[in-house]
Amino acid sequence: MYEHHVTEAGPDGPIVKPLPADEFRVYGSNAEMRWEVMGEHGYVVPNANFFVRNHTSTPLIDAQTWNLRVFGTGLRGPATPGNPVRFSYQDLLDLPARTVVSSIECAGNGRSFFTTQQDQTMTDTPWQLGAIGVAAWRGVPLSLVLERAGITRQAVDVMPYGLDPAYIVDGIDYGRVRRPIPVSKALDDVILAYEMNGVPLPPDSGYPVRVIVPYWAGIASIKWVGQIEVSATPLVSYWNTHAYRLFGPAYPPQGTPITTQVTRSAFELAPNARLPAHRDYLLTGRSWSGNGPIIRTEISTDGGRRWHEAIPRDRGAPAAWQRWEFPWRTPGPGSHTLRARATDVTGATQPAAVTANTFGYLFDGIVRHPVTTA
Numbered sequence: 001m002y003e004h005h006v007t008e009a010g011p012d013g014p015i016v017k018p019l020p021a022d023e024f025r026v027y028g029s030n031a032e033m034r035w036e037v038m039g040e041h042g043y044v045v046p047n048a049n050f051f052v053r054n055h056t057s058t059p060l061i062d063a064q065t066w067n068l069r070v071f072g073t074g075l076r077g078p079a080t081p082g083n084p085v086r087f088s089y090q091d092l093l094d095l096p097a098r099t100v101v102s103s104i105e106c107a108g109n110g111r112s113f114f115t116t117q118q119d120q121t122m123t124d125t126p127w128q129l130g131a132i133g134v135a136a137w138r139g140v141p142l143s144l145v146l147e148r149a150g151i152t153r154q155a156v157d158v159m160p161y162g163l164d165p166a167y168i169v170d171g172i173d174y175g176r177v178r179r180p181i182p183v184s185k186a187l188d189d190v191i192l193a194y195e196m197n198g199v200p201l202p203p204d205s206g207y208p209v210r211v212i213v214p215y216w217a218g219i220a221s222i223k224w225v226g227q228i229e230v231s232a233t234p235l236v237s238y239w240n241t242h243a244y245r246l247f248g249p250a251y252p253p254q255g256t257p258i259t260t261q262v263t264r265s266a267f268e269l270a271p272n273a274r275l276p277a278h279r280d281y282l283l284t285g286r287s288w289s290g291n292g293p294i295i296r297t298e299i300s301t302d303g304g305r306r307w308h309e310a311i312p313r314d315r316g317a318p319a320a321w322q323r324w325e326f327p328w329r330t331p332g333p334g335s336h337t338l339r340a341r342a343t344d345v346t347g348a349t350q351p352a353a354v355t356a357n358t359f360g361y362l363f364d365g366i367v368r369h370p371v372t373t374a
Contacts, residue, residue: 014057016203017048025130029054033130039268039284043314043323044101044197045133052204053106053131055177056165059224063089063208066226068192070145074155074183074230084227085149089208092140092194095148099138100191100212101317103288106131107217107244107258110363114356117368122360129266129367132288134320135205137212139193142186146230151183154232158186160211163224167238176226179219179244180235189214189319192225214319215290217258217361219244247358261290262364263348265297265340269369277333277373284313287342288321299326300339304352304366310340330373338369 014029025032031052033045041049052058069084079085109131114120125131146158159180167174181190193212194201201207206223213220219239229235245255265287275281287297293316298307308326316322341350354365 014054015052016058016060017052023049024051025128027125029057030125030131032127033133034270035128035130035266035268036270036273038286043317043320044135047135047197047199047202047205050133050135050196050202050205051106051131053218054164054204055167058204059164060203061163061208061224066208068092068145068209068225069227070149070230071227072155072230073232074152074157076150076152079150079230081227087145087148089194092145092192092209095140095144097138097140098191099136100189100193100214100319101134101136102212102214102319103132103134103261103321104212104218104221105133105261105288107219107261107361108359110264110365110367111360113363113365113367114354114360117365118353118356120356120360124360128271129264131218132264134317135196136198137191137193138195138198139191139209139212142190142192142211143188145192145228146186149230151230152232155183155230156233157181157231157235158183159229159231159235159237160222160225161227161229162222163226174238177219177222177239178237179222179239180231180237181213181216181220183230185213185216215260215292217244217261217290219258243359244361246361248356250355251357258361261288262362263287263289263291263294263342263344263350264364265342265350266367267338267340267369269338269371271370273371275330275371275373277330279330281328281330283326283328283338284323285310285340286321286323287340288316289342289344289346289348291348292345293318294322294342294344296343297322297324298341298343301328301336303337304339307341333374334372336371336373338371339366340369341366
């Protein structure tokens, strides 16, 4: 039912935009932002530098022939997959819009540190801390679209479907990327975004329309959305029953579903950066949490023996990050380890070590950042 939306299967590779080596680490269909580039930018991540998380490849879609199909048992009337409520791209542009400054972050962000810091081997994409981006997203509240479609009080789950190619692993076709969210969240702060930082969404970020689910792991913010199922009974997909759950000895056999993100922080500095010795150097970085605003970030420049509070550079958007700085008088020549730890509004603080899970999700531990002074 999707074929007329997608006018071309995709570019020569799985990602459309250029991926300069000094700005990205590329892992097949995924591309991680290098944190050192953010020292040159403001609060939001420029579209060109935004990380890319694709399960397959970026589709190229014609907005003029695209339409959003809404159906399911949680709607009034005969809104079936074959007879859905439809919204064109122009229909969405004509509806009242709002702008949300929010992060999008892969649940696997930081996965590599399970291996490098805790000796726990992980086989999925070895993200460092660059599988996150913050943008000003403009679009239509999902609640308004669902109301126009005829959502009922019986609705319990809402499941957006992407228009990227089907996800096939070991010969098993899991279909297009999709993941349900509870109706309470869908009607709260979720938007259907068509702009990113003041311009139409780039292809790799979901053009023509994507879902933005503030505070939640990025899998909930489906890109290239083409249809939305509204159900009076719970919905399931590969992406909430197998993937994006916490499995392992510390979790129940059925796993624990991932919803909100965890607390993290990162330096705007390359790993193993070389800095001048005996100089005044301004360390900068950003901290964020799926629980809400950051109340404190602390910095250690001596391997974690002593901690000092960083200076906030702004208040930060509640669903995004807070920038900070810390003046450091660099020591003499040698190797040093920097650390940053954030505490959010709920009191959650980054731990020294993280309980492992099978897929390496939600690493929120304090990351060791090596530098050399010379």
